[in-house]
Amino acid sequence: MSGQADPVSGRRVVDASVYSVEFKPRGTGRRVVGFLTLVCLASTAYFGWQAYEERTPISFGIAATLGALTIVLWAAWAASPVSHLHVHGGILEVQRAGRTERFDLTSHYTKIRTIGKPRSGRWRVLIDRPANTPFVIDRTMVDPRHFTRVLEAYHHVG
Secondary structure, eight states: OTTOBOTTTOOBOOOGGGTEEEEOOOOHHHHHHHHHHHHHHHHHHHHHHHHHHHOOHHHHHHHHHHHHHHHHHHHHHHHOOOOEEEEETTEEEEEETTEEEEEETTOTTSOEEEESOTTSTTOEEEEOOTTSOOEEEETTTSOHHHHHHHHHHHSOOO
16 A cells, blocks of 8 residues: 555555654663763762861862763753654654654655665764755654654655
């Protein structure tokens, strides 16, 4: 059934298994940074207490350095958004950092380029947007094999 066009709408007809697909968000990097932030926060508290007890310049320096590192890690955690991707009826919806982008995967006007193989660390999908830079989907956002399978069901990828 995949690959045929609906005579009324002209849209590509696909299997029911790929009609509505929600991709699991990939937030491993964000979880790691969050864990490091908590460890650094605990270390800052411990060494801050030690600095209060000892009152030496070295102990104050260590506590201040750990405090600064905690702030940097927290900022990195807060600034790294998690992407939510969903395909429903050929419309790819990407929610990231409070913004939602929609792309019609069934339209021949939607230009999609795949760079690399899904197993490659350099894999990414570029979706051209008029008067804007291409939208990039990479392996930090979605599982490459699963996304490529769904993408190929709707669109010829070049």
